[in-house]
Amino acid sequence: xxxxxxSATSSKLPGSYNMTDHxxxxxAGAGQGSGGVTHVAHDTPTGRSITALTGPRDGKPxxxxxxxxxxxxxxxxxxxxxxxxxxxxxxPGPLLRVTQNELVEVELVNQDVEAGVxxxxxxxxxxxAEDGVPGLTQDAVPPGGRHVYRFxxxxxxxxxxxxxxxxxxxxxxxxxxAFIVDPPxxxxxxxxxxxxxxxxxxxxxxxxxxxxxLERTTIAPGTKVRLRxxxxxxxxxxxxxxxxxxRVVGIDGTPVNGPGEITGKLLELGGGARxxxxxxxxxxxxxxxxxxxxxxxxxxxxxxxxxxxxxVTGDKLDTNSYGTPAPTPFGxxxxxxxxxxxxxxxHFGFFDGGFxxxxxxxxxxxxxxxxxxxxxxxxxxxxxxxxxxxxxxxxLHGHHVLVLSRNDKPAxxxxxWLDTVLVRPGETAEVMFRADNPGLWMDHxxxxxxxAIGMVMHLSYEGWTTPFQAGTDTPNQPE
Numbered sequence: 001x002x003x004x005x006x007s008a009t010s011s012k013l014p015g016s017y018n019m020t021d022h023x024x025x026x027x028a029g030a031g032q033g034s035g036g037v038t039h040v041a042h043d044t045p046t047g048r049s050i051t052a053l054t055g056p057r058d059g060k061p062x063x064x065x066x067x068x069x070x071x072x073x074x075x076x077x078x079x080x081x082x083x084x085x086x087x088x089x090x091x092p093g094p095l096l097r098v099t100q101n102e103l104v105e106v107e108l109v110n111q112d113v114e115a116g117v118x119x120x121x122x123x124x125x126x127x128x129a130e131d132g133v134p135g136l137t138q139d140a141v142p143p144g145g146r147h148v149y150r151f152x153x154x155x156x157x158x159x160x161x162x163x164x165x166x167x168x169x170x171x172x173x174x175x176x177x178a179f180i181v182d183p184p185x186x187x188x189x190x191x192x193x194x195x196x197x198x199x200x201x202x203x204x205x206x207x208x209x210x211x212x213x214l215e216r217t218t219i220a221p222g223t224k225v226r227l228r229x230x231x232x233x234x235x236x237x238x239x240x241x242x243x244x245x246x247r248v249v250g251i252d253g254t255p256v257n258g259p260g261e262i263t264g265k266l267l268e269l270g271g272g273a274r275x276x277x278x279x280x281x282x283x284x285x286x287x288x289x290x291x292x293x294x295x296x297x298x299x300x301x302x303x304x305x306x307x308x309x310x311x312v313t314g315d316k317l318d319t320n321s322y323g324t325p326a327p328t329p330f331g332x333x334x335x336x337x338x339x340x341x342x343x344x345x346x347h348f349g350f351f352d353g354g355f356x357x358x359x360x361x362x363x364x365x366x367x368x369x370x371x372x373x374x375x376x377x378x379x380x381x382x383x384x385x386x387x388x389x390x391x392x393x394x395x396l397h398g399h400h401v402l403v404l405s406r407n408d409k410p411a412x413x414x415x416x417w418l419d420t421v422l423v424r425p426g427e428t429a430e431v432m433f434r435a436d437n438p439g440l441w442m443d444h445x446x447x448x449x450x451x452a453i454g455m456v457m458h459l460s461y462e463g464w465t466t467p468f469q470a471g472t473d474t475p476n477q478p479e
Contacts, residue, residue, distance in 0.1 A: 012353045015473030017367065019136045019440060019458060020047075020465045047465040050137060050439045053128040055151035061105035063098045067119065069141075069163070069175060070111035078213035080205045084174035085113055091210045092197045092232075093161070093177030100156050100181055106149045108141055113170075116140030116475050119149060120164040121179060122272055123253050123419040125398050126151040128439025128464075133164045133397070135470025135478045136440055136458075140165045142475060153181040157253025158228040158274045160197070167479045168234070168448035172202060176232045181253075188226075192219055192281075195228045196298070198237055198290060206293045214296055218304045221283040225300070228276050231269040234447040236391045236422060239267045240294070241277060242311045243286040250276030251319060254400065257414035258324030265317040266291065270393030270422030272446040284308075320406050323414025330379055330432055332404050337378035337435075342457070344423070346388035351453045358453050359388055359445065365454030372443070373460050374435040381432045386423040393446040395420045396459060398439065401431035420446055435459075440466055442478065452479045 067087040074082040074091060087093030098104050110117050118140055120132035130151045134140035141147045163175040178195040187193055194217075200206045208215065219225060226249070231237045247259040248267065252274055267275050279286070281300065289297030289310035297310060342361050349358045351365055361369045374380060382401070386392055396419065403416040406429050423429050438461045445455040456479075470476040 013367070014471055016469045016471040018466065018469055020460070021367065047463045050128045050464050050466050053439045053464075055127050055130050055149070056103055057150065059103055061150065062102035064105045064107075065094070065096055066107045066109060067093060068109040068111050069113050069117040071113065072174070074174070076205070076207060076210065076212040078211070080201075080203075080212050082174070082201050082205065084201065085170060086174050087177055091174040091176075091207070092199065093175070095178050095180065095195060096161065097180045097182065098153055099186070100184055101152050101154065103150065103152055107146055108149070109146045110141045110143050112143050114143060115170070115477070116142050116165050117163045117170065117175060118147070118165050119161050120397075121151075121159065121161055122395075123157070123159040123274070124151075124153055124179065124181070125155065125400065125437055128398060128437065128441065131397055131439075131441070133442050133478050135468050135474065135476030136442060136466055137468070139468060140475045140477075155253055156181050156183045157250055158195070158230060158276055159253055160230050160232060160274070162232070164442075164478055166477050168452040171232065171448060172200075174201070178228070178230055180228065191224045191226050193226045193228070195230065196288065197230045197232060199232045206290065206296060208290075208297060212296065214299060216299050216301065216304060219281045219300050219302065221281050221302050223281045224278065225281055226276060226278050227288065228274065229267065229269060230274050231271060234271045234449055236268055236270045236393070238291040238316065239269065239275075239288065240291055240310050240312045240314075241267070241279070241286070241288050243284060243308050244279045244282055246277050246279040248275050248317065248319075248322065249278050250274070251416060252400070252418045252420060254417040256323045257326040259414070260323065262317060264311070264314050266312070266314050268316045268422070270391060270420055270446070271448070272393055272395055272420040273422065319413070319416060320403070320409065320411050321413045325413065326415055328402055328415050330402070330434065332410060334379060334432065336381035336432065337374070339381045339383065340372050341383045341385065342394075343385045344388050344392055344455075346390070356453045359390070359392070359450045359455045361455060361457060366456040369457045371458040371460040373462055375462050376435055376438055378435040379432060380435060381430065384421065384423045384429045384431075386425055386427050389425050391425065391447065392423045392450065392455070393420050394423060394443070395446040396433070396443045397441040398437045399433050399435075399441070399459075401433040404430040404432055435461065439464055448479055
């Protein structure tokens with residue numbers, strides 16, 4: 001009994017800590033399930049503050065938005081009632097649509113969310129100080145407070161935004177929305193462009209664009225349709241598109257080279273991931289559904305009538321071989337500046353005083369996983385090994401990574417530049433990236449429940465530090 005009490009007590013995180021100290025601890029029994037972790041105090045390292053790594057501070061923004069976080073009692077179209085948190089009173093929050101390289105300004109106002117809130121731009125490679133991680137790049141915005149984000153969106157594509165404060169709770173409760181970046185010439189004319197934002201609330205209430213039942217949409221035959229599939233859930237979700245051939249033209253915001261026509265394949269998206277899908281509307285109905293709720297989704301029809309059952313069985317699309325190869329700035333033959341291996345396991349153990357099924361990285365939990373330290377310009381190779389029994393969608397902020405291989409099978413299709421790498425149970429994945437966005441970056445499992453119990457790492461550029469503190473004695477609880 002005394003051993004259990006000691007393990008629980010010694011696993012408690014400090015009330016206040018600096019993220020620059022990530023991994024600077026002495027471990028005692030870390031990753032052994034019954035042991036604890038002895039945390040050692042360190043002085044905050046010296047260096048340049050990441051608060052200097054902002055977007056443009058001057059100049060009139062090309063697009064300006066205000067998002068107000070507030071509590072709301074929601075009644076969904078299917079009748080489900082949700083006690084949630086919203087941006088501007090809706091779930092999803094407002095669609096933010098901008099043009100590549102425009103100066104974007106977003107003011108976040110917290111009306112009444114007691115824990116504080118933030119805005120993280122998932123998949124958008126913003127400057128570090130605009131990344132929206134409380135305790136690392138800013139303080140959480142308290143009730144009655146506000147924070148302004150300014151940045152230029154460098155890449156065309158489909159992205160999303162969400163709070164990164166207690167995110168396992170706040171995202172599930174409704175603090176999320178779609179963020180679309182159009183090319184300079186604007187959206188493609190003649191295309192019906194539809195963001196499809198999948199989200200599951202507590203109680204397994206699954207919605208698409210905030211609708212918890214089958215939604216009907218009328219589209220004229222011959223119309224080119226682009227569906228921007230966005231999985232805001234922590235768990236992987238699989239989509240079925242029935243009634244038409246289609247192409248996957250974008251993955252995680254980046255275009256697919258030479259996308260071939262697909263019929264009958266399912267599309268699996270890890271937590272936080274996106275697929276852009278295009279098809280030409282036929283003269284008959286088309287059905288989109290998530291395979292775990294096939295009775296819901298969207299029915300596209302030429303005239304508002306008709307029906308079509310979703311076919312939710314079949315093989316999943318292998319994105320490792322989809323599309324055609326294209327030149328990349330580095331690849332499997334490139335000698336990296338460093339190689340990092342993350343081995344992911346699960347076991348019962350203590351984290352921050354509580355007993356959980358924990359998911360470890362190299363046998364350790366946050367904050368005892370050493371940060372990956374890089375210099376600007378480094379080429380970094382990362383090998384993920386998933387020895388646990390659940391998916392881990394690994395999300396590195398501020399960067400896209402090139403997939404080299406899965407299960408040692410080289411990627412043979414279109415180059416895949418991902419911000420969220422799904423690593424399935426028993427799978428290995430190798431990726432590579434260039435360290436080209438200085439600062440201190442969160443690197444974590446986007447199953448946010450896993451992140452909440454310690455599956456968090458960091459990418460640290462040499463010479464940078466943060467003035468912000470995290471922990472229960474501070475306003476900041478990043479996950």
